[in-house]
Amino acid sequence: MLVSISVLESTIKSIFRLSGADDSIVDDVSVHLRNYINRKGFLRIQKVNRFIFMPQCLRSTACPGKLTPEGIACIDCDQCGIGKPKKYSEDLGYKFYIVPGSSFIKRIIKKYQPKAIVGVGCQMEIKEGLDLCHRYGLPALGFPLSKAGCLATEIDWEQFNDAVND
Numbered sequence: 001m002l003v004s005i006s007v008l009e010s011t012i013k014s015i016f017r018l019s020g021a022d023d024s025i026v027d028d029v030s031v032h033l034r035n036y037i038n039r040k041g042f043l044r045i046q047k048v049n050r051f052i053f054m055p056q057c058l059r060s061t062a063c064p065g066k067l068t069p070e071g072i073a074c075i076d077c078d079q080c081g082i083g084k085p086k087k088y089s090e091d092l093g094y095k096f097y098i099v100p101g102s103s104f105i106k107r108i109i110k111k112y113q114p115k116a117i118v119g120v121g122c123q124m125e126i127k128e129g130l131d132l133c134h135r136y137g138l139p140a141l142g143f144p145l146s147k148a149g150c151l152a153t154e155i156d157w158e159q160f161n162d163a164v165n166d
């Protein structure tokens, strides 16, 4: 079904572009569809076997967290919104990683073999991440940023906390 979605998505995007319309809604729908398909499998996995990957652009530009081989080591300094949801998710059983790029994600997945993934990012990153997880046979949910970009991005933390609590 995911292959059909990808083919359909490219076709619809071409039509949007030809007519000069904003095609971002197609990405949005595509991520929702992928999440819908993956959700059942994701919920079957215990939280202790689920990993969360958070993009580093959500950090404060003054983040004191050091880069380690497994991403940014957050010290919950309270300068951005990540610290509290990180603790909340970890208390639920999740492993939580703040990563600078997809190479970190691939390395961590290879090393620790999670059974399900939650990935946060812009629509494009999420789509690529969901396709990657599909190739690894991992049920994954994508959670989009509410404000994308390279720095000072934003997310609805309340919705995020609700999503990881399922």
Ligand code: SF4
Pocket: 059, 060, 062, 063, 064, 065, 073, 074, 075, 076, 077, 078, 079, 080, 081, 082, 083, 098
């Ligand atoms: S809360 Fe964590 S991620 Fe955010 S700025 Fe502080 S150390 Fe960095």
